[in-house]
Amino acid sequence: MGKERPDIMMFLIPTTLGESIMFNYNESVSNELINPYMKTPGFAVLIFLLHPRGTGTVRLRNTDPFDSPILDTNHLTNKQDEDDLLAGIRMFEELISTEVMKSLGADLSINEASFCSHHQFRSDDFWRCMIRHIAHNFYHSTSTCKMGIKGDPTAVVDLDLRVQGIKNLRVCDASVFPSVTSANTNAPVMAIAEKFADMLKKERKTFT
Structure with missing residues (x-):
């Protein structure tokens, strides 16, 4: 309550x-x-x-x-x-x-x-x-590679999923969640993947 x-x-x-x-x-x-x-x-x-x-x-x-x-x-x-x-x-x-x-x-x-x-x-x-x-760990592990704003010392990737400090490397999975989500992770993982796909499409248009 x-x-x-x-x-x-x-x-x-x-x-x-x-x-x-x-x-x-x-x-x-x-x-x-x-x-x-x-x-x-x-x-x-x-x-x-x-x-x-x-x-x-x-x-x-x-x-x-x-x-x-x-x-x-x-x-x-x-x-x-x-x-x-x-x-x-x-x-x-x-x-x-x-x-x-x-x-x-x-x-x-x-x-x-x-x-x-x-x-x-x-x-x-x-x-x-x-x-x-x-008690044991189950199969919805997340948040080992936190996404955060530029300058966040605890963040591994930025808001565009780029690994900070390394060129041409991105992460797109449940590890980028800043915190553990409630219940199963399939829906938020798909949301992250859709976001990433949209970013890649926009970047490709920029280069063409």
Whole structure:
């Protein structure tokens, strides 16, 4: 209540999570929370933190351009991020307690993991423990190559998507977002691509 934009998204999928390799959980977590239910009819809910406050880094590993960079996501380094995920879990608990969900046989008890059993099941401490064990980054990563005005020391590209300080190099993807957008990124990425296409067309007309 009182927030200017949503900070949590619930994503219900009409299947259990299936292959644990998708989430890269260690064997003990997979054996307890995923593998036993791979062929069980049901649904799963993913609770997304839309605007994480923790700031990660992308650094060069060395001078070899073909070596992978060093990525540090810094997930959950800001306590408010954990608090927001906990609030999302509490919202889902309210949903799962409705008569419609009960009629479907929806049950949270399969989340009673042994690795968090030193906390009372469904207590704040229990869910925080679960967040620390199973929260992960998803596939809508953005904002590693910020777009900004000329003179902004934090900007990598300018408003025409040119990499500042390097000639004839531009970036046109989700990395140029100045901040993480709410929900899925496909629409704003298409907007960036359309903007870039229009700029290129105008520049071509200028040279012809």
